[in-house]
Amino acid sequence: MPDGNPASPHLEGRIARAALDRARDRAAAALGVAASEIVFTASGTEAVNLALLGAGRRNAGGVATWAAEHQAVLGACRRLQLDGRDLHVLPVDARAQNSVGLPESVNLVSTSVANNEVGTLQPRPTVPGSLLHLDACQGPQWLEIDLTDVHFAAFSGHKLGAGSGGLLFVRDGVLLEPLQYGGPQERGRRAGLEDVRSATAIAVALEICVRERRERAAAVTPLAAMLSEALVAAGGQLTGGGTRLPNHASAIFEGIRGEDLLLALDLAGVAASSGSACASGSLDPSHVLLAMGFSLEQALCSLRLTCGYETTLEEVERAAEIVVSVVGRLARTPA
Amino acid sequence: MPDGNPASPHLEGRIARAALDRARDRAAAALGVAASEIVFTASGTEAVNLALLGAGRRNAGGVATWAAEHQAVLGACRRLQLDGRDLHVLPVDARAQNSVGLPESVNLVSTSVANNEVGTLQPRPTVPGSLLHLDACQGPQWLEIDLTDVHFAAFSGHKLGAGSGGLLFVRDGVLLEPLQYGGPQERGRRAGLEDVRSATAIAVALEICVRERRERAAAVTPLAAMLSEALVAAGGQLTGGGTRLPNHASAIFEGIRGEDLLLALDLAGVAASSGSACASGSLDPSHVLLAMGFSLEQALCSLRLTCGYETTLEEVERAAEIVVSVVGRLARTPA
Numbered sequence: 066m067p068d069g070n071p072a073s074p075h076l077e078g079r080i081a082r083a084a085l086d087r088a089r090d091r092a093a094a095a096l097g098v099a100a101s102e103i104v105f106t107a108s109g110t111e112a113v114n115l116a117l118l119g120a121g122r123r124n125a126g127g128v129a130t131w132a133a134e135h136q137a138v139l140g141a142c143r144r145l146q147l148d149g150r151d152l153h154v155l156p157v158d159a160r161a162q163n164s165v166g167l168p169e170s171v172n173l174v175s176t177s178v179a180n181n182e183v184g185t186l187q188p189r190p191t192v193p194g195s196l197l198h199l200d201a202c203q204g205p206q207w208l209e210i211d212l213t214d215v216h217f218a219a220f221s222g223h224k225l226g227a228g229s230g231g232l233l234f235v236r237d238g239v240l241l242e243p244l245q246y247g248g249p250q251e252r253g254r255r256a257g258l259e260d261v262r263s264a265t266a267i268a269v270a271l272e273i274c275v276r277e278r279r280e281r282a283a284a285v286t287p288l289a290a291m292l293s294e295a296l297v298a299a300g301g302q303l304t305g306g307g308t309r310l311p312n313h314a315s316a317i318f319e320g321i322r323g324e325d326l327l328l329a330l331d332l333a334g335v336a337a338s339s340g341s342a343c344a345s346g347s348l349d350p351s352h353v354l355l356a357m358g359f360s361l362e363q364a365l366c367s368l369r370l371t372c373g374y375e376t377t378l379e380e381v382e383r384a385a386e387i388v389v390s391v392v393g394r395l396a397r398t399p400a
Numbered sequence: 401m402p403d404g405n406p407a408s409p410h411l412e413g414r415i416a417r418a419a420l421d422r423a424r425d426r427a428a429a430a431l432g433v434a435a436s437e438i439v440f441t442a443s444g445t446e447a448v449n450l451a452l453l454g455a456g457r458r459n460a461g462g463v464a465t466w467a468a469e470h471q472a473v474l475g476a477c478r479r480l481q482l483d484g485r486d487l488h489v490l491p492v493d494a495r496a497q498n499s500v501g502l503p504e505s506v507n508l509v510s511t512s513v514a515n516n517e518v519g520t521l522q523p524r525p526t527v528p529g530s531l532l533h534l535d536a537c538q539g540p541q542w543l544e545i546d547l548t549d550v551h552f553a554a555f556s557g558h559k560l561g562a563g564s565g566g567l568l569f570v571r572d573g574v575l576l577e578p579l580q581y582g583g584p585q586e587r588g589r590r591a592g593l594e595d596v597r598s599a600t601a602i603a604v605a606l607e608i609c610v611r612e613r614r615e616r617a618a619a620v621t622p623l624a625a626m627l628s629e630a631l632v633a634a635g636g637q638l639t640g641g642g643t644r645l646p647n648h649a650s651a652i653f654e655g656i657r658g659e660d661l662l663l664a665l666d667l668a669g670v671a672a673s674s675g676s677a678c679a680s681g682s683l684d685p686s687h688v689l690l691a692m693g694f695s696l697e698q699a700l701c702s703l704r705l706t707c708g709y710e711t712t713l714e715e716v717e718r719a720a721e722i723v724v725s726v727v728g729r730l731a732r733t734p735a
Binding site: 068107115137245260338 | 478563594
């Protein structure tokens with residue numbers, strides 16, 4: 066991978082520029098959009114913020130999103146609220162599915178492909194006259210991402226196994242205010258040295274998604290179902306539901322702290338999550354589970370297991386056994 | 401290098417977290433500051449913007465910087481001006497050295513270690529009662545960076561040979577508004593997945609600076625002097641001057657477009673620059689040379705040659721010959 070600065074006119078720079086252009090072309094082709102509609106960022110979080118703050122700071126009117134969206138979405142929307150915009154944080158149902166009604170006078174709406182903690186697929190809101198941001202950080206590995214009527218869509222390299230780095234689709238003609246100023250990189254939408262490695266990695270990852278997701282989704286569905294069965298067998302109450310990402314299994318284990326459960330599973334070789342990793346480290350309960358109507362106590366007792374492209378049947382069988390055994394042990398241990 | 405998410409509680413995540421913590425400790429030690437004062441960013445440009453927009457959006461009062469500072473500094477300051485802040489863009493002298501007087505009522509000042517196009521070292525302004533940002537993207541390879549009375553200092557991985565990635569020193573207790581919102585990463589100052597590779601690379605690069613810069617600066621000074629002599633021998637008018645970075649040589653060649661010169665040098669194997677790479681690609685004349693008092697015509701005819709840690713005497717001798725020969729050929733070519 067070239068080490069030059071893509072903005073430099075000499076040979077090293079031109080090699081880096083060519084690699085960056087190629088990454089942009091490949092990412093655009095994978096998403097079915099124009100190369101000019103791709104902005105590479107340092108993370109999914111940055112992509113989400115660039116869309117919401119970038120559009121929100123150029124337009125007046127209300128902003129709407131849903132209570133179980135990712136922290137980056139809620140954080141950027143709250144920033145706009147502090148700047149004086151009307152913010153509507155709309156409810157989700159008990160499966161974390163976004164409600165469909167939207168207030169009038171909203172002109173920036175942020176939804177997602179799927180909830181990032183419980184995997185529930187989201188309906189696409191109809192928002193005539195409004196800009197629509199789609200948080201597509203979850204989903205591209207398994208589902209085709211429909212960008213019809215979408216003005217911005219944020220992607221995360223990490224969620225695609227492509228390391229750090231993110232990508233924002235910005236529909237041609239839609240203006241945004243940059244988060245950072247300086248050189249003319251990314252057509253003025255994101256100043257600063259481009260990360261050619263991360264851009265290339267996310268472009269290749271998106272290509273792999275296009276090529277493999279249908280087959281992989283079919284293969285992973287029974288594996289995730291086995292994990293869900295194990296969660297139930299261990300005494301868990303499944304969370305999410307309805308149509309959801311095919312690789313997700315999640316549950317609540319009342320009386321067992323998510324933290325303790327993760328630690329015990331980790332010691333046994335199972336890498337699980339409780340809330341979002343972006344919220345881990347804090348001891349806050351999952352805002353997603355709270356939005357779904359669970360109590361504070363319940364929201365602290367969640368477990369999420371996901372499969373990737375590489376996950377095997379043997380691994381899932383073993384994880385299922387471990388979950389049942391670990392939960393059984395923790396349930397017998399006085400807190 | 402670990403691939404986990406440092407915010408994840410499982411083993412992969414903890415390995416990534418440990419690597420990130422270690423990078424932070426090493427960077428802090430190299431700068432002589434506390435680990436809590438380090439924020440890793442995706443570029444020097446992001447670090448500059450985080451300091452200036454981050455501090456500027458939390459405080460009222462005037463903002464001051466100088467006309468030959470980097471585009472990122474000027475861009476962030478102009479954004480603050482659009483937000484209603486008084487902006488003072490102060491003059492530089494014919495060597496690009498910042499003027500020393502500051503208007504009263506200023507409470508955010510941005511200076512730099514050295515000018516990024518002509519290498520002139522900058523005096524440190526005295527700004528009682530004001531926050532001081534130091535653009536330290538140029539300089540750490542050759543000079544100790546004095547952070548006394550500095551509240552923010554921006555570093556660029558790229559300028560240190562550490563690839564993309566940046567770092568912002570934020571003095572403990574100084575608050576800033578983040579550029580992006582979401583998870584609690586970087587103590588809430590920069591949400592989004594951390595790039596452990598880039599953080600490690602910049603930390604190691606800063607360590608190498610501390611260890612090697614004194615000796616390397618002594619070694620590079622005569623090499624850069626040879627390049628300056630070659631620029632004069634080729635008919636150039638040297639730019640910058642006074643005390644400057646020891647590895648810089650720059651000149652104006654009236655009547656020869658910088659672009660043509662770069663292209664011809666590049667074909668001959670010399671990677672040179674005209675203005676800042678962050679401004680290349682545009683056909684704008686260098687804002688630095690304009691600020692120094694050069695005409696529009698002159699500002700389009702600049703050439704910058706720099707040496708790195710690896711540059712050898714033989715390379716410099718050969719580059720010097722090529723410069724004289726290429727400029728001679730271009731000067732004979734009718735435009």
